[in-house]
Amino acid sequence: MHLAQLNISVWKIDDSSEAARPFSDNVARMNALAERSPGFVWRLLDEGRDENGINLIGGPETLMTLSVWESPQHLEAFAFSTVHRRIYERKAEWFAKLQSHHLVMWWIEEGHRPDLAEAKARLDSINAIGSTDFAFDWPHLADVSLWKTRRIP
Numbered sequence: 001m002h003l004a005q006l007n008i009s010v011w012k013i014d015d016s017s018e019a020a021r022p023f024s025d026n027v028a029r030m031n032a033l034a035e036r037s038p039g040f041v042w043r044l045l046d047e048g049r050d051e052n053g054i055n056l057i058g059g060p061e062t063l064m065t066l067s068v069w070e071s072p073q074h075l076e077a078f079a080f081s082t083v084h085r086r087i088y089e090r091k092a093e094w095f096a097k098l099q100s101h102h103l104v105m106w107w108i109e110e111g112h113r114p115d116l117a118e119a120k121a122r123l124d125s126i127n128a129i130g131s132t133d134f135a136f137d138w139p140h141l142a143d144v145s146l147w148k149t150r151r152i153p
Helices: 018-024 027-036 072-081 084-088 116-129 146-150
Strands: 002-010 040-043 062-069 103-108
Touching: 002 072, 002 116, 027 040, 027 084, 062 072, 072 084, 103 116
Parallel strands: none
Antiparallel strands: 002 062, 002 103, 040 062
16 A cells, blocks of 8 residues: 645745745755655646636645655655755745645555545545544554654644
């Protein structure tokens, strides 16, 4: 089994502003870092947005990453033990604190590539009933621990 994850953020500032540049200027670099990271399998490149910037997950102000990793340990190492962490630590400068979950994970068969409909169903599930085997977040996983000390609420 592999681990799929959807991570969303919603801009709280103008994404074309100077204040947004420390994030925007690093998106390609962070994506390239993820793709070179041990355990990385795949990420969605086409979010399927319409002419208004809307897709199943949100509007033009919503950023998302849908990716697949060999294991939670690989995802956790990338998220919390690489230069990605420096960007992550600054998320409150750019993104709104969501009243819903911003992260959902689920197990998939090796070789499967989740689409946005599948990701939305998982996000909707964790938002409706909390963490389950169908859709979960870090506390649901027993074999990872970096998130406990390095995660930003």
